[in-house]
Amino acid sequence: MRKVLLIALLGSAFTLTGCPKPETVKETPSTPATDSASQLPVESPGPDQGEAVDPREQARRRAMAQRVIYFDFDNADIRPEYRDVLANQAQYLATNPSMKVRLEGHADERGSREYNIGLGERRAQAVRRALMLQGTGDVQLVTVSYGEERPAESGSDEAAWAKNRRVELVYGN
Amino acid sequence: MRSSESILALSIACVAIFSAARAELTIEITEGVSDPIPIAIVPFGWAGIGNAPFDVAELLARDLRSSGRFTPMARADMIELPTRGQDVKLDDWRLLRNDFVVVGQLQSGAEGRYTIQFELINVLNGQKLLNYQQPATTATLRAASHRVADLLFEKLTGIRGAFATRIAYVAVEGQVPNRRFQLIVADADGENPRVAAESTEPLMSPAWSPDGQTLAYVSFESRVASIYTQYLRTGERRRVSARAGINGAPAWSPDAQRLALTLSRKDGNLDIYVLGLVEQVLTRITDDNGIDTEPVWSPDGKSLYFTSDRSGNPQIYRVGLTPGDRPQRVTFEGAYNARPRLSPDGSTLAMVTLDRGAYRIGVLDLNSGSARVLTEGRLDESPSFAPNGAVLIYGTQDRGRGVLATVSVDGSVQQRLAAEHGDIREPVWAPFPTP
Numbered sequence: 334m335r336k337v338l339l340i341a342l343l344g345s346a347f348t349l350t351g352c353p354k355p356e357t358v359k360e361t362p363s364t365p366a367t368d369s370a371s372q373l374p375v376e377s378p379g380p381d382q383g384e385a386v387d388p389r390e391q392a393r394r395r396a397m398a399q400r401v402i403y404f405d406f407d408n409a410d411i412r413p414e415y416r417d418v419l420a421n422q423a424q425y426l427a428t429n430p431s432m433k434v435r436l437e438g439h440a441d442e443r444g445s446r447e448y449n450i451g452l453g454e455r456r457a458q459a460v461r462r463a464l465m466l467q468g469t470g471d472v473q474l475v476t477v478s479y480g481e482e483r484p485a486e487s488g489s490d491e492a493a494w495a496k497n498r499r500v501e502l503v504y505g506n
Numbered sequence: 507m508r509s510s511e512s513i514l515a516l517s518i519a520c521v522a523i524f525s526a527a528r529a530e531l532t533i534e535i536t537e538g539v540s541d542p543i544p545i546a547i548v549p550f551g552w553a554g555i556g557n558a559p560f561d562v563a564e565l566l567a568r569d570l571r572s573s574g575r576f577t578p579m580a581r582a583d584m585i586e587l588p589t590r591g592q593d594v595k596l597d598d599w600r601l602l603r604n605d606f607v608v609v610g611q612l613q614s615g616a617e618g619r620y621t622i623q624f625e626l627i628n629v630l631n632g633q634k635l636l637n638y639q640q641p642a643t644t645a646t647l648r649a650a651s652h653r654v655a656d657l658l659f660e661k662l663t664g665i666r667g668a669f670a671t672r673i674a675y676v677a678v679e680g681q682v683p684n685r686r687f688q689l690i691v692a693d694a695d696g697e698n699p700r701v702a703a704e705s706t707e708p709l710m711s712p713a714w715s716p717d718g719q720t721l722a723y724v725s726f727e728s729r730v731a732s733i734y735t736q737y738l739r740t741g742e743r744r745r746v747s748a749r750a751g752i753n754g755a756p757a758w759s760p761d762a763q764r765l766a767l768t769l770s771r772k773d774g775n776l777d778i779y780v781l782g783l784v785e786q787v788l789t790r791i792t793d794d795n796g797i798d799t800e801p802v803w804s805p806d807g808k809s810l811y812f813t814s815d816r817s818g819n820p821q822i823y824r825v826g827l828t829p830g831d832r833p834q835r836v837t838f839e840g841a842y843n844a845r846p847r848l849s850p851d852g853s854t855l856a857m858v859t860l861d862r863g864a865y866r867i868g869v870l871d872l873n874s875g876s877a878r879v880l881t882e883g884r885l886d887e888s889p890s891f892a893p894n895g896a897v898l899i900y901g902t903q904d905r906g907r908g909v910l911a912t913v914s915v916d917g918s919v920q921q922r923l924a925a926e927h928g929d930i931r932e933p934v935w936a937p938f939p940t941p
Contacts, residue, residue: 444820444844445813445858445887446710446711446845446888447755447800447813447845448797448800448820451797452797454752454774455774458774478752480710483682484682487681487682487906488906489884489885
């Protein structure tokens, strides 16, 4: 049973890394990755599988587990809860120096559109700096800001806005 | 068919050259002046074979009504239908409580040519205020009728009419994330919509060239933002800025030789630049760690207004284009003032302003410094002045959908334009057509 699940998850993870289309990168929930890990123990890169999987694969799986960083309103500061997320990404990128990632910055719909492009860019740059501080090479990172033009959620309430103020890490380009 | 095939082929976006029409917009007047002028626009006579090809009077009545300043009389209430000024019985129209009467004829000429002959009469004193002939062709009957409405409007209000102008806007259909973006050009009343550009990636920030012939806009069709200009008559497109990082917020200089724009370059910091379109020379205008964006030219072309959050939150600044000029802050009230647009005479600044927790359209009188909020929405954005400076068009939301709305600069007249489906936004009003 465990084996079957593991294969299934590896398969889906492969699909996600292999496909360059951002549409296929499913939004991960804003709740910490540990939540889903407790529901799906196989997905967790926990120590119980340490001997079964090589460290590179572990790093890859940790990085794939959460690839969206959410932000506060009119703000580009990375919240402390995302430190581990970014550490996982940086570790993965360090072990795969040929891998590239697009940092796609977004804003919620409030206010003017071009200013929101600026906010999305500022967020993408904050993630870029955080990754570079942890050793990620400049050539591995590309930023783009969509402002409010590509919301993850439609709707005009705080719940939707919170999901839309984000940076998505899109691998494989 | 077109000389620009090769340029178009470079792009993955499908660019239609005014081929595909889309669902038309409907207008709803949401607020008008308290004492609109009563006017009777009598059905025009037709001097030609068969049925009249166009109902001029109906369009004139619709235009004048849409301004919120007139109440055209219902046809059913008219007891006689004169088509010449000499046949207008002043006493009758006075009894029907009209201040003015418009009569006229549509005359057929050779080879699809027409003449719209019309008279505007003051019922109270019998004075003939206008007696004009407006030429037209089969293709321009609607536009020529809008021009007649412009003349009537100007005579009766003292304000140049803007019915014979166009707007551009962005339409979005489909659900997140599978959406289709279209750049649309339509008559100012929403009629004759035509798709100028289309993409599955975002299109934004359309801006008219001063002669109203070309649109600049931002397209993400190559998965990064680039600025294009597109000559509307042929559809010929040029990619004028595709530098690393952001290429956004294009604004034409009054002499049409330059574009002000926002670039982030490699370091990711947004600043304002001016790009010479002929020689492709790039001049940096601002250099600040904040977000500097949304430039707009003063009418004399000597300075730019723009949004900057260098003080901590977005405010409007002005900077002269003489080397060494430093930006001066223009707005001080409120925590959010962005996306400035100048009235054609340069006296009034329109912007998005945060008003009691809602994003609304505000205007600032640059001479007196007095500011006021004109709209009552929650997510109003993208104000754009009509070329006569009397009205603003902007984007707002109605039951979760993006719609367009207009408001007179004094706040008294409001109307709404909605598409049958999908979101429409970022309206920009074209300049007056050059003669």
